Amino acid sequence: MENLPQIVGVLSDGLPETVIATLGGVLLTIILSIVAGLLLLSSSRTVRGVTRVYVEGFRGTSEVVQLFWIYFVLPVLVGFQLLPLFAGIVVLGLNHGAYGAEIVRGAVRSVPRAQYEGAIALSLSPAQRMRRVILPQAVVEMLPPFNNLFIQLLKSSAILALITVPEVTRQAREVLIPNFGADTLLIFGVTFVIYLVLAALITLVMRLLERMASARLGRRPSRAARAAARAAGPTGTEGVAV
């Protein structure tokens, strides 16, 4: 136990890498999910087919092998090596983007047909229909599964240890174990807690976004509306009026 401060200190040195890898991966995941998710809904078979190859390719192969490909094989093919952290972000994004594409596709399809028809009746263009009407409603459906996906991405970031990124897991294995071999339990115990806290932070942020998105759809009264209802008093008949 007397080594705890040092253990926490060394693991904390790995925090920036873990956080950067996770945030970078999340950002790339969001972009790829939306792009690939919408392409999966394209009316062109070719477009759908190509996107399907991406999704199935990255979902169906090992993330670790993908990482080795980008970090070790790509340099042989193109002649230069990506920075380890950058290579890691690319793999995390590509991999989780493939899962996210299915989330986006499912959420967009869950928006009632009537909403498309309402948008057509206003002569909105296909892009306007998607951007202004369908996506804002689909987002609410996407947030809970994306919360899961982002937590998985955070945990996956541990594989960056395999390509020398000094993130939390690598700090534990490569720095702490050789020096404090007797404290294995403590070292990996603290490592667990760090991931747990980071996952909790992700959930906190996602819950907040979920609340905001629901309020925007009027599914849960916004703070302003609740305040107005209180002001109207217990006998307020707001909303019942014809």
Next chain:
Amino acid sequence: MSTPDTTEPMIVFDGVEKRFGSNVVLKDLHFTVAPGEHVTLIGPSGSGKTTILRLLMTLEQCNEGTISVGGRYLSHEMRGGKLGPPREKYLRDVRKHIGMVFQQFNLFPNMTVRGNLIEGPTRVLGLSRDEANGRAEELLDLVGLKEKIDAHPTQLSGGQQQRVAIARALAMRPDVLLLDEVTSALDPELVAGVLKLLQDIGDTTDITILCVTHEMGFARDFSHRVMMFDGGRVLEDAPPAKLFTDPDHQRTRDFLHAVLNH
């Protein structure tokens, strides 16, 4: 109201057939509607009334024949002297002149009432936000919901939502307005208010209105013409005074009897 121009119809259905799979919903349908005319479509469910409105809103495409609105084809696009399938861009242009109000309102829940009303005018018609806001306020005043401009659609009753939907359709200043069973999803006590509003709009504008409804009293007061559909065809087409009191067909009589005595 401007004098209906009898030489140039607003809407022309010419030999229209619509199938869903092997189910023929409309067959060899011919009719025209004059500018400013109010036409109510009645008939048993499955007789193709709603499909006619959906074809006019380009939510469905017909399998045979042609449909035109304001002298322009809706079902086809004239290109190089030949009729071809319409492209999205062309359809959007024709659609601008047509508005529709749906049974289930179809308001956008991700926008406030104001957002619903200014979306089309700003993004499709190119109005400035100020102009569109002005138009929105005017129309909400007309439908009696001025104070609800910043409310969410979900905070409104069904009747209020349908009034907003009517205002949203009018904000596009359409030449043709399609009303698809607009009171069918409303609680009975809210129906009269919405029908009164539609009557006012009919009386004070020269919009061509096609209406599918089961409210026979409204159909009688509101329409210049009533078309009775059965089995995908027009069975009878007459002014309401004639059709409701002295129809030519026994089928029409039976239908009216069933609807009025339910």
